Amino acid sequence: MKIGAYYNGANKCEFIIWAPLLESLDLKIESPEEKLIPMERIEGGYWHAEVADLGAGSRYMYRINGEHDRPDPASFYQPDGVHGASEVVDHGKFKWADLGWKGRQLDEKIFYEVHIGTFTPEGTFESAVKRLDYLVDLGINTIEIMPVAQFPGSRNWGYDGAYLFAVHNSYGGPDGLKYLVNECHKREIAVCLDVVYNHLGPEGNYISQYCPYFTDKYHTPWGAAVNFDDAHSDGVRNFVIRNAIYWFEYFHIDALRLDAIHGIFDMGAKHILKEMAEEVSEFCRQQGRRHLLIAESDLNDVRVIQPWAEGGYGLDAQWSDDFHHAVHTLLTGEDKGYYADFGRIDQLVKALSEGFVYSWDYSVYRRRMHGSSSAGMPAEQFAVFIQNHDQVGNRMLGERLSSLVSPEACKLAA
Template identity: 55%
Template sequence: MKTVGSELQGNGRCRFTVWAPEKKSMTLHLTFPEEREIEMERAEWGYFTIEIEDASPGIRYYYKPDGKQSYPDPASQYQPEGVHGPSEVVDHGAYAWSDTDWNNLPMQELVLYELHVGTFTPEGTFEAIIPRLKDLRETGVNAIEIMPVAQFPGDRNWGYDGVFPYAVQNSYGGPLGLKKLVNACHANGIAVYLDVVYNHLGPEGNYFGKFGPYFTDACSTPWGDAINFDGPYADGVREYFTNNPLYWYEHFHVDGLRLDAIHTIFDKGAVSVWELLQNKLQAVTEQTGKPFYLIAESDLNDPKVVKSPEVGGFGFNAQWLDDFHHALYVLLDAEGRKSYEDFGKVEQLAKAFTDGFVHSGDYVKFRKKTFGRSSASVPGNHFVNFVQNHDQVGNRVYGERLSVLVGPERLKLAAAAVLLAPYIPMLFMGEEYAEDTPFMYFVSHSDKKLIEAVQEGRKNEFADFSQKGDFPDPQKEGTFLKSKLQWEKRQQPNHQLLLAWHRELIQLRRNMPALQNFNKVDVAAQAIGQSGMVLLRQSHDHKQQLVCLFNLSEKEIVYTLPDHAAGWERVLHSGEKKWMPTKDAENATKVPTRIKAGQKLHLPPLSVTVYQNEK
């Protein structure tokens, strides 16, 4: 493994290494505590290195390729003055961890919670999250997935414009702040996943091209130049990015990563970048005994994403299941069909529950081609399902959450569908109590032309949508401030009701063996007419069965239990008085507490009912 960046060696020494295979010379330009320049030594494979004495944490520096202009270190671990300022040497051995007994959580036990550091609290820092961990733990959340924290321009951004994959965002609290958060999470029994971006780098502060061929024009991404994973000089690029997960694992005790849009990572090499990464992770985790998990965002609808590299797969532990969101969302919000024209049938939702991918080789209008491959044989714990995430909320014109689009009964249906499914559930911050503040797209660039390009780009992206007011300006601070959670709403009655509903469902997942079985063979689902669905879950030993009945319409539907079914006892009904807002308590509905084979059930409008049968 070729380590790049700055690395303290002890005894007051520090080694600096940078990859620049086409440069003839490289100068280390120190700016603090004193300014001086030192010529670096050229090593093998295009690396330049130098070791200096009298070094200490806090040294700030640049590199000067071929002795010309000074640029920050591409492998910088901290940018205290932003993306254009000097890099700073970090002493990772100085932090006193107290999580030595922490050994990560099995993926199948996770209840993930995606959050954005800047908008999660009024302060918008890592340390400000720590007092909120108790609330998350009491809700049942045991893993947070943090949107990208790699240094980005300014102090507000979703994080996908990051330009220093090894540097922790300065406005969030830098490396020390992140370590404090991870340590506190582990003390609360909460795992930590970081969202990372290996498919492109942001435009502002992106000086990688000044050092070496990190990019390729052989392919492209929607957000910027594609990374050079398989072209000339790709070895240095592959080392840089495949070492990044090891960095988070070793120095920040992170439990796993979510990789953004892996379908825009292109590699035709005989040994793929995924195989190289898996080999490195395996060597490290075998040595420590602590597992490290990788979750993919993929637009391929291909099971190979979660298959082993030995059989041609990418080796991810799990991947986001967008089809589940699409199939569920359009049945909750009729307006959604305008965005997802290929969805809208209850049969598709049933397939999402039993198979995973809804599009598995059929013709898709949106893509204008046949698309996908069946994932029916892939166990459910290899998928992460959700009904909201940063994309689904933030890529709406006004950043509306589901709580603004539909009423409480549909919100209860959404939560039940996600948490009763045979997948790893993920909530988007605030979803658990029906937060209704928007989550909009925001940036804080300093380049005027770039700001104008972003503003125009967002307007063009939504040109086909009717405007209800002023288009939110991504650059304005107000857009960012409006997107902050309002934690005090958790204490308001209607929000408390949804919070209690989520807690109840998560508790069912923890207590019911049938909901801990991810084997697709033990999952069945079918439509009830055009607006209902029955989901059957059973435990590994088949001693416990659950039948979950969904009515997604505003009219009562009738369902007859199969003749072979035994007696069932009710464990949950969303129409009960305790799950109704106070003003609607008189509209509470009743369903039988016990049912038997052949019995006709009248399922109330917009309801979910769960029955249990134990042999």
Template identity: 50%
Template sequence: METSINMLTPGVKISHDTADIVLWAPFAKVAAIVIKDKETLMLHQRERGYWALTTDKLLVGDQYKFRLDNGKELPDPASKYQPEGVHGWSEVVDLNAHKPHDDDSWQNIPLAEYIIYELHTAAFTTDGTFKGIAQKLSYLKELGITAIEIMPVAQFPGTRNWGYDGVFPYAVQNSYGGYKGLMQLVDACHKQGVAVILDVVYNHVGPEGNYFNEFGPYFTSKYNTPWGNAVNFDDAGSDEVRKYFIENVLMWFRDFGIDALRLDAVHAIKDFSPKHILQEMREAVDELMAKTGKKHYLIIEFDLNDKRFIDGIENNGYGMDAQWIDEFHHALRVTAGGQRDGYYADFDGIEHLAKAYQDAYVYDGLYSYERQKTFGVKTNNPGEQFVVFSQNHDHVGNRMLGERTSILFSTSMQKLIYAAVMVSPYLPMLFMGEEYGELNPFLYFVSHSDDELITAVREGRKNEFKAFHSDNEAPDPQAEQTFLSSRLNWSSLDQREHQAMLAYYQLLIALRKNTPALNNNDRNKLEISFHKENQTIQLHRWEGEQHVYCYLNFSQTKQPFELPANERLNVIFRSEEKTDNRDNMLQPESIIIYANCYV
């Protein structure tokens, strides 16, 4: 009996001594698989544009391409490995043969306990591979990290790229260590008790090595996006495109043991189907979890302030587990004295920071002058559904010179900014290197092979910053030095000031973990007050009989603060040793945290 169309999954699947080959190519009249240095086998046409073949002539390690009726030989859109890069042959792999057997005992940690560390595989260590990350796991564990977030690893052109130009969603970047290296890293993380979040991109596909249009309607001209035609999630042929990406989600969880996915810029996913693609992904993941007993999370990057995306399906939402919330970052940066240009222009500082603490969304029905419209809705979703940060790859790398917080702010303000993140009722995230005050920039870098594309990227980067930094020129994204200068300088930790910053981060993370009032993510157990003129803000958080009071001073002068009456309080944390408790004066750019005797 023939396999049902609904059961077909894209790519090559090895089972015992046979290979099941599935290709979706509705534009083709004939299709064949060309096995390098062996033979060419014709595929059989199936319904709705599928081509399939079961054969014992394609083996693990064989390299192959598909040949369509136009004579072109193209890599597999669902390739699991591209050993020679985006233009080369696809290679047959058996993911099950490399999956660690002892990983079955691992259970994902609760989302509410995630303390996230975002990193770029090639820039994190001089090794530039998954193996290099694994060698730093004990360091991350000692820091207090409970989850790492890896920027996209889908195969991209060359060896230098942020990862958002990936063109093979199923293939792990060859220069990072490929699928074997990623599996080994996930296993190593789990043995250390660290969860793994993988950044994936479903809103667009990069330009170089993008052969999707040769096979079928993977894109639609119905919608315009910053990257051109939108991925086809609701136009003719969209059933198979949706299946392609849903199967990709399941592969990361099922075959690689990834604990959570961070879906890039889902506001750029255009889908007006009766059932949104994100909801369909949620349902597929729920079905997988019911079968395996494993827990997996879907986290989205999202800037529409629309709670439907993170509401449960039972509440007519799309069921995403959490979202990045840039508004907290924007309000925090403006409060700390950052420039109010671009997307920061809508944020007035401490008043909006207080609102971000209290309401999650700053714009929850307010008029936005930057967007020129009333924007957002109110949300009562729990705190663990929001990921906050003082910096990330975007907000560092999208600056022309890639300056980190360590360059833009004083040491005392850096410490205050991160403490502001850690005392929030949300999930905290660090960007690699910030914990010790890394001074190297994180710049935008690529390694394309197409001269016209290289020129276009260079000119685009220059034009983006025409109105800024007139004395400087945007670093060349294609230059190897741009990438090399973005790598972490681990030798910084030989210097006392960087050691001190690292110790500060460790202490602050431990405080959050060990203080129930700071670790409960309950937005209902939070009171906020602020003084705009003094640039101070107070958070009162509690859990049971434990009460914690956090006083933050974003001004450059001493400011008074008032302790609650009739409370027996002790100082449990301070960012500046000079703070004088006796006169209730808070040092400039500092935080002090009190708790009652139940700590």
């Protein structure tokens, strides 16, 4: 089931929202002319309204049980931030020039991680385009964009997003992201977008007033756990699966980095990640091109990337934390935190030959057995790196590897 506000042309808009526990829901148009329109309850806990004489750029909110006006949790744009009205977006107006683009294969990707807010002095999608040729000269063929879902304020790592479908206003909104992706594809640069499905940021997060999006069954370090397997979880699962496909369909994103899947809890018979992979695979079949799902995971659980026929979730790849830790400890000698589990040359050999270093071995850091064997899995399913935002930003002083070791050691790591 699609969700959000869709401009269907000829000044007609369709609004669909999931709110199974509400007694009443009204669509409040705030501009260009104020009006209140009752929503119709339809099957599955969804509400629906079709409105004539309403164009793209119109602002709206939802009135919950006749009392509170709140933004659309599936808003496509929040021009005034997390507390302001949502805006109708015409996704069909952008003129794409990448129709022949088929993406890049896993085994040829060379990633460069980009934070849009700090990549250029202006901190916008448009200004980032000016540096694309520089990245091509570096040998980069894939950029990984840190999360752009609407969060409070103008600058943030992006992991406190409150509106998963809304491209952040200060970066340039939906048209700005489309422009950047279009220009990347002109230069044969693939685009991987970081998305967060394990929690939502606290400020501007009104989604629980609409639906049981969270559960107390599990806990995450960042906030309430998302409800993927409790009562009313079907609508939550649809919400995140539609979001994944949304980036592929309307923004031509090539791959998604699924943030910290160890914070995604699902004890159901079909894990949400497997269902997502199945739905994305079907979308790719219909579109005639491949889009990728790449997990961030500290589980060392081979099921994440195993094919469905072998009982896996069928994700395309995952980031190789074990490779990073093995390289980092050998070069720096650090042994605190999770680095306590690393520091031997044979571990680097295993990371290179198998993928997971810990494959049901005792972890000093975790004080328990950890991991499963990934021997035999294709090497391209492991994205290796020597630093990223977590490994730098989580340090007390934020040192990059180049400030910790000699230039020769940096060359060796590279």
